[in-house]
Amino acid sequence: MKEKVFLGIDVGSVSTNIVLVNENKEIIEKLYLRTMGNPIKVLKEGLNNIREQYADDIQIMGVGTTGSGRTLASFMVGGDVVKNEITSHAVASSTYVPDVKTILEIGGQDSKIIILRNHVVCDFAMNTVCAAGTGSFLDRQAARLGVPIEAFGDLALKSQTPVRIAGRCAVFAESDMIHKQQLGYSQEDIINGLCEALVRNYLNNVGKGKEILSPVVFQGGVAANKGIKKAFERALGCEVYVPEHYNVMGALGAAILAQREAQRKHQTNFLGFDIADIDFQVKGFECQHCPNACEVVGIYKDDLLAARWGDKCGRWTNINLESPVA
Amino acid sequence: MKITFPHMGTTFIPIKMILDELNIEVILPPKSNKRALELGVKCSPEAICVPFKIITGNILEGIEKGADTVFMLTGCGPCRFGIFHALQREIIHDMGHDVEFLTADRFSNYEGLREFSQRLKEASPQNSYIKIIRTIKKGLKVLDEVDTLYELTNKLRPRELNKGEVDYIWAQFENDIRTSYGYKEVMHVIKKYHLQLKEIEVDYKKPCLKVAIVGEIYTILENYINLNIERKLGNMGIEAIRTTSASEFVREQLDFIPFMRSQKKKIYKAASKYLDIPIGGHAINSIGNIMRAVKNDYDGVIHLLPFTCMPEIVVQSILPTIEKEQNIPIMTLVLDEMTGEGGYITRLEAFVDLIQKRREMKNEGKSFSWY
Numbered sequence: 001m002k003e004k005v006f007l008g009i010d011v012g013s014v015s016t017n018i019v020l021v022n023e024n025k026e027i028i029e030k031l032y033l034r035t036m037g038n039p040i041k042v043l044k045e046g047l048n049n050i051r052e053q054y055a056d057d058i059q060i061m062g063v064g065t066t067g068s069g070r071t072l073a074s075f076m077v078g079g080d081v082v083k084n085e086i087t088s089h090a091v092a093s094s095t096y097v098p099d100v101k102t103i104l105e106i107g108g109q110d111s112k113i114i115i116l117r118n119h120v121v122c123d124f125a126m127n128t129v130c131a132a133g134t135g136s137f138l139d140r141q142a143a144r145l146g147v148p149i150e151a152f153g154d155l156a157l158k159s160q161t162p163v164r165i166a167g168r169c170a171v172f173a174e175s176d177m178i179h180k181q182q183l184g185y186s187q188e189d190i191i192n193g194l195c196e197a198l199v200r201n202y203l204n205n206v207g208k209g210k211e212i213l214s215p216v217v218f219q220g221g222v223a224a225n226k227g228i229k230k231a232f233e234r235a236l237g238c239e240v241y242v243p244e245h246y247n248v249m250g251a252l253g254a255a256i257l258a259q260r261e262a263q264r265k266h267q268t269n270f271l272g273f274d275i276a277d278i279d280f281q282v283k284g285f286e287c288q289h290c291p292n293a294c295e296v297v298g299i300y301k302d303d304l305l306a307a308r309w310g311d312k313c314g315r316w317t318n319i320n321l322e323s324p325v326a
Numbered sequence: 327m328k329i330t331f332p333h334m335g336t337t338f339i340p341i342k343m344i345l346d347e348l349n350i351e352v353i354l355p356p357k358s359n360k361r362a363l364e365l366g367v368k369c370s371p372e373a374i375c376v377p378f379k380i381i382t383g384n385i386l387e388g389i390e391k392g393a394d395t396v397f398m399l400t401g402c403g404p405c406r407f408g409i410f411h412a413l414q415r416e417i418i419h420d421m422g423h424d425v426e427f428l429t430a431d432r433f434s435n436y437e438g439l440r441e442f443s444q445r446l447k448e449a450s451p452q453n454s455y456i457k458i459i460r461t462i463k464k465g466l467k468v469l470d471e472v473d474t475l476y477e478l479t480n481k482l483r484p485r486e487l488n489k490g491e492v493d494y495i496w497a498q499f500e501n502d503i504r505t506s507y508g509y510k511e512v513m514h515v516i517k518k519y520h521l522q523l524k525e526i527e528v529d530y531k532k533p534c535l536k537v538a539i540v541g542e543i544y545t546i547l548e549n550y551i552n553l554n555i556e557r558k559l560g561n562m563g564i565e566a567i568r569t570t571s572a573s574e575f576v577r578e579q580l581d582f583i584p585f586m587r588s589q590k591k592k593i594y595k596a597a598s599k600y601l602d603i604p605i606g607g608h609a610i611n612s613i614g615n616i617m618r619a620v621k622n623d624y625d626g627v628i629h630l631l632p633f634t635c636m637p638e639i640v641v642q643s644i645l646p647t648i649e650k651e652q653n654i655p656i657m658t659l660v661l662d663e664m665t666g667e668g669g670y671i672t673r674l675e676a677f678v679d680l681i682q683k684r685r686e687m688k689n690e691g692k693s694f695s696w697y
């Protein structure tokens with residue numbers, strides 16, 4: 001008897017996460033892969049990996065996709081649910097931490113705050129005009145300092161002297177940081193200053209006007225950073241809880257949503273693990289038919305057009321029309 | 327004289343009609359698009375709002391097509407809009423374009439109206455004042471009709487049975503209206519598409535969640551800048567109701583005339599609990615319209631503003647209080663030329679999930695409170 005499982009896929013800017021959960025919402029496998037700007041390749045590798053390990057023992061009952069690459073991923077694997085990151089994160093968090101009231105989520109390119117009351121999302125915010133203080137920024141600074149990103153948090157905890165770094169904008173934060181280095185501050189102090197700047201920026205921009213009540217859950221890739229967790233605790237004056245699977249919560253949420261969907265319609269669109277062998281290509285063009293000049297994107301499965309989107313008028317969404325890029 | 331003017335949603339229809347009727351040659355710029363925005367951004371001050379940038383782009387595209395005169399409204403008061411024409415004149419002259427600017431104050435009093443007619447008279451000396459006034463009246467009528475048609479599409483879109491039909495008809499309408507000439511033809515086209523829209527198969531019984539779109543007027547009216555928010559919501563099955571329209575805006579200006587009625591007083595009264603003096607722009611309207619949405623049991627509010635818009639930033643800081651006290655979800659979207667569509671759709675989808683969940687809880691009779 002094959003085990004019934006649900007597949008959750010979160011294609012983000014920095015990481016592509018794939019999880020397998022069973023019917024009791026327990027994680028069987030989780031993959032945290034670097035997207036490296038190539039979601040198609042990474043997703044195929046991930047699926048191949050799962051096929052090799054589990055293909056004989058499991059039966060996929062439903063697939064959910066989320067993250068900024070959710071539409072693409074859904075077309076590739078045959079998704080049952082395509083959900084935005086905010087809902088997915090909220091679903092995952094409230095499943096594993098039932099009474100959560102505030103979720104702080106910091107990923108590669110975006111940061112969000114989700115406020116839940118009575119187990120329902122009642123408010124949320126996402127960074128709008130700037131991505132300073134997200135994972136990519138920390139990544140970059142770690143590389144600049146020659147510190148592996150994994151060691152970043154531990155170093156921050158060793159800091160003795162507080163250093164205030166301007167956190168409004170990633171570029172200015174970097175130049176301020178360089179200035180502080182020239183003044184002679186230690187690396188630990190500077191890293192700690194960066195963590196504090198990130199938290200300050202987050203609370204003043206994304207979290208502005210929101211009522212942050214405990215229990216507070218901190219998730220997303222950046223939650224691995226103990227320095228940031230500590231800085232949040234200092235700023236909020238309460239304990240911040242980092243769940244066990246903090247870095248794949250989006251994929252988890254997608255898998256849980258897929259399970260709900262499967263219960264509703266008793267079938268799945270999943271195209272099977274063989275898609276790992278299919279050649280996918282995405283080609284885009286700018287439609288010159290009207291001043292909208294939409295960027296139309298088509299996905300090709302072994303040279304066959306499988307889907308097309310991006311046009312405002314619906315002209316190209318109909319894939320039977322001949323495509324100018326084939 | 328070849329006259330061009332910037333776009334703001336569907337307002338080009340009555341303006342073009344008025345100029346056509348008065349036998350003034352019109353060069354209609356292509357509708358707002360990526361290129362217009364790029365052209366505008368290149369020559370605009372960095373921190374000015376996106377309406378300024380794209381309007382400048384419209385004008386430049388009009389000039390490229392051969393216009394030698396630009397028609398712009400001015401006016402001291404509402405927001406930076408009042409100085410747009412002066413800045414644009416400087417910028418465009420500096421770029422070496424030899425164009426005339428034809429400006430008129432907003433019609434907030436008889437003087438403004440008189441000035442407007444005078445400008446039109448200067449542009450077309452062969453027309454009598456009586457003809458000009460009559461044409462302006464016709465223009466107001468067209469403005470009303472177009473807005474009615476547009477609001478109908480928002481009502482139909484979430485309820486249509488064949489997805490995409492409304493969008494298709496509206497695209498056809500936009501094509502047709504651009505090439506129609508004069509009052510009669512314009513009215514004929516509007517009527518034709520009104521009938522077509524009425525024939526669409528819709529499910530009137532389908533319960534739709536209602537979202538009010540409030541905020542700065544240009545971002546509400548110009549679909550290119552707000553990334554087609556009404557269409558996106560409509561296609562997700564949500565009825566988007568824009569709380570302001572070009573016709574309402576003009577009525578507000580004109581309500582010193584005895585027979586003109588606008589919602590201004592009601593809106594100001596509704597807003598008075600949170601904001602009771604005009605602070606420029608559409609700040610009071612935004613607050614007032616949110617309060618009216620609360621009263622009419624809307625499911626949520628989306629607040630639009632261009633980046634750096636001062637009046638709406640004040641509104642934004644009042645919103646958390648309203649959200650809490652009136653128990654209605656409000657989401658603010660800041661728009662400018664940097665706005666990425668992907669993140670924008672994510673926020674919209676999450677907002678729709680949120681209000682759907684709330685409605686479910688309400689319908690199940692569970693008491694829903696934020697605390």
